[in-house]
Amino acid sequence: MFTGIVQAAAELVAIEEQQDFRSHVLAMPGALREGLEIGASVAHNGCCLTVTGIDGERVSFDLMRETLRLTNLGQLSVGDRVNVERAARFGDEIGGHAMSGHIICMAELVEIDEAPNNRRLWFELPVSYARFLFEKGYIGVDGISLTIGEVRERRFCVNLIPETLARTTLGDRVPGDRVNIEVDPQTQAIVETVERVLATRASC
Structure with missing residues (x-):
């Protein structure tokens, strides 16, 4: 489990490509x-990955086909930074919200509103995931626990402080960048349960 409180933005220093x-x-x-230790879980832009090697400060992770398809990690190049969070331990303070590290889709950044000491980002989700958006x-946006400020159909905004x-x-x-999205697991469970109940009633 993760909390969505990013601990650092770590630099990607090497990539090994295979099919x-x-x-x-x-x-x-x-x-x-x-x-x-090897086998530990670390979130990269919100995606849970397993440590496969440790050599001093250089820590290795493997990305399989499904991870490359669903997330923005396959678009990264050497020198890019990723948001990193170690897996939460029992007793840790949960400053954000409970997150699984399982990305459901990517969203496109479509607009940035600047204001003194504030920044509002607008994202657009694929149509099928818009039902999970609630003001x-x-x-979870690239592994960061955020509160949705406003919803406009399949677009939503978040407000960011300087920290x-x-x-x-x-x-x-x-604008044009794609970020990893994890919806709140409780919201997803409630919405999907209600949908199943309504579908069952409609078929009776």
């Missing part, structure tokens, strides 16, 4: 490597 498969090597900050609900812009990669995003 429908990639290995990423991140330069992980020292504090995040403490106690890190003031939680959403979020400084700590994460969202400050570097420009």
Whole structure:
């Protein structure tokens, strides 16, 4: 489980390409490597990946075909940064919201509204996922736990404070970029349950 509180933006320092498969090597900050072992879970832009190798500050991860299809990780190049969060431990403070690290889709950044000490980003989701959007609900954007500010059909906005812009990669995003999306698991479960109940009643 993850909390959506990004701990660092780590640099991608090496990529090994194979058919429908990639290995990423991140330069992980020292504090995040403490106690890190092969097999541990680390979220990259919100996507849960498994540590496959540790060589000093260089930590390796494998990305399979489904990960490359569903997320923006396959679009990264050496020198890019990714939002990183270690898996939560029992007893940790949950400052964001409970997240699984399972990305459901990508959304496109379509508009940026600038204001003093604030930035509002508007994203557009695929039509089939718009039903999970609710104003003031939680959403994971590139691994960051955020509150939805407003919903307009399949578009939604989030409001970012300077700390979020400084700590994460969202400050570097420009219109046209695609971000990883994880909807709030509770919201998804409720919506899908209601849909099933209504479908069953309609068929009776």
